[in-house]
Amino acid sequence: MKIFDAVARPTIRNERELVRYVALVTAFALVFALAVDVVNQLALFENWARCLWSWSVTAVVCLVVAAPIAYSIGYSHLELFRAKELAEELGRTDSLTGLSNRRALIEDAESSLAEVLALVIFDIDRFKSVNDAYGHLVGDAALRAVGRMMQEELGAIGLVARIGGEEFALLTSRASFEEMVERLLAFRDRLRATPILIGDVTLRVTVSAGIALRENGDGFDRLYGLADRALYEAKAAGRNQFRFPPSLEPLVNRCAARFEPGSRTATLRSA
Numbered sequence: 711m712k713i714f715d716a717v718a719r720p721t722i723r724n725e726r727e728l729v730r731y732v733a734l735v736t737a738f739a740l741v742f743a744l745a746v747d748v749v750n751q752l753a754l755f756e757n758w759a760r761c762l763w764s765w766s767v768t769a770v771v772c773l774v775v776a777a778p779i780a781y782s783i784g785y786s787h788l789e790l791f792r793a794k795e796l797a798e799e800l801g802r803t804d805s806l807t808g809l810s811n812r813r814a815l816i817e818d819a820e821s822s823l824a825e826v827l828a829l830v831i832f833d834i835d836r837f838k839s840v841n842d843a844y845g846h847l848v849g850d851a852a853l854r855a856v857g858r859m860m861q862e863e864l865g866a867i868g869l870v871a872r873i874g875g876e877e878f879a880l881l882t883s884r885a886s887f888e889e890m891v892e893r894l895l896a897f898r899d900r901l902r903a904t905p906i907l908i909g910d911v912t913l914r915v916t917v918s919a920g921i922a923l924r925e926n927g928d929g930f931d932r933l934y935g936l937a938d939r940a941l942y943e944a945k946a947a948g949r950n951q952f953r954f955p956p957s958l959e960p961l962v963n964r965c966a967a968r969f970e971p972g973s974r975t976a977t978l979r980s981a
Contacts, residue, residue, distance in 0.1 A: 720784065720787050721787075721791070722784055722787040722788045722791060723788070723791050724788075725788075727788075728781075728784045728785060728788050731780065731784040731787075732777060732780045732781050732784055734780075735776065735779075735780035735783070735784070736772075736773060736776045736777045736780055739772055739775075739776035739780075740769060740772045740773065740776065743768050743769075743771075743772040744765060744768055744769060744772075747764055747765055747768040748761075748765065751764050751765070801813060802814035802817070804857075804871070804872040806850055806853060806854065806857075806872070807853060807854050807857035807858075807872045808854075808857070809857050809860075809861060809870055809871050809872045809878075810869055810870065810871040810872075811871060811872065811873065812871065812873040812874060814869070814871060815869065815871040815873060815879055815881055816930050818869055818881055819881055819924075819930045819933065820929070820930050822881075822883060824883030826883060826923060826924070827881070827882075827883045827923065827924040827933070828868075828880075828881070828882050828883070828885075828887070828890055828921065828922070828923050828924075829879065829880070829881055829921075829922050829923075829924070829933050829934065829936075829937045830879060830880040830881075830882075830890075830894065830919050830920070830921050830922075830937065830952075831873075831877065831878075831879050831919060831920050831934070831937040831938055831940075831941045832860070832877065832878040832879065832880070832917045832918070832919045832941075833876060833877050833878075833917065833918050833919070833941055833945065834852075834853075834856060834876040834878075834915055834916075834917055835915065835916045835917060835918055835945070835949040835950060836949070837849070837852075837875075837876035837915070840852055840913060840915070844908075844911050844913075848908050848909075848911055848913075851906075851908040852906055852908065852913055852915065853872070853876065855906045855908075856878070856901065856906075856915065856917075857870075857872055857878065859897065859900065859901055859904070860878055860880075860897060863893060863896055863897035863900060864880050864882075864893055864894070864897055867880075867882045867884050867885040867889065867890060867893060868880050868881050868882025868883070868884055868885070869881045869882070878917075879937075880894075887923075887958075891952075894919065894921075894952060895952075898916070898917060898919075898950070898952070901915065901916065901917060902914070902916050902950065916949060916950035917950070918941060918944035918945045918949045918950060918951060918952070918953075919940075919941060919944060919951075919952045919953075920936075920937040920938060920939065920940030920941030920942070920943070920944055920952070920953055920954070921937060921940055921952060921953070921954040921955075921958065922934075922936035922937035922940060922954065922955055922958075923957075923958060925957065936955050939955070940952075940953040940954050940955055941953070
């Protein structure tokens with residue numbers, strides 16, 4: 711039954727599995743054809759020379775016919791798998807920036823078994839004024855530039871996504887709170903100091919962000935709500951800074967030296 715399923719309903723994901731499928735189908739067809747011919751020749755037995763000749767012809771014809779047919783069927787299954795994989799990837803990718811999209815972010819957050827999961831939501835400050843002053847083509851180019859920079863600075867520690875408009879996100883379970891903060895601030899400072907050149911337009915943009923940690927197995931909606939609320943506080947407080955829920959205060963206090971007033975990280979505060 712397993713062999714029949716492998717022949718009739720194959721799952722072919724790569725070239726190696728395609729070769730294996732062709733070999734299996736060809737061998738299956740060869741055994742079946744020879745079995746039929748052996749029974750036929752023995753039932754109408756004339757002499758061994760005629761039997762051997764018939765069996766040889768049957769084997770050659772079977773190999774010549776079965777292998778190409780098996781390859782054609784197998785290749786169709788491989789192409790179908792690749793098409794499904796591509797559709798799945800496109801469904802998880804933001805078409806403008808090439809980053810993951812909101813769907814990918816939610817799926818990864820809900821499937822994560824990590825004990826500590828951090829979500830950071832970023833918003834480009836006053837981005838509407840960029841679109842109003844220079845048009846959406848310049849705005850789109852700016853979004854791509856910010857996305858590239860974000861991926862370069864933060865991609866090593868988690869999933870970077872564009873989740874709509876000028877809003878981006880980072881989902882990470884691979885970095886300590888201290889490392890995440892250092893990388894976030896490095897990204898903020900690099901973005902603030904790097905002019906974005908688009909044709910004859912030079913832009914300088916900043917971001918605000920809200921940070922939240924998943925606690926007690928909270929679902930994505932609660933995690934997102936905490937980060938979004940912190941983001942709102944960051945923007946209301948003057949933008950170009952990061953905020954976090956009060957529950958994270960002990961983590962910040964643990965590395966308080968990095969957040970002393972006047973330092974480059976002084977704008978990371980509790981919401």
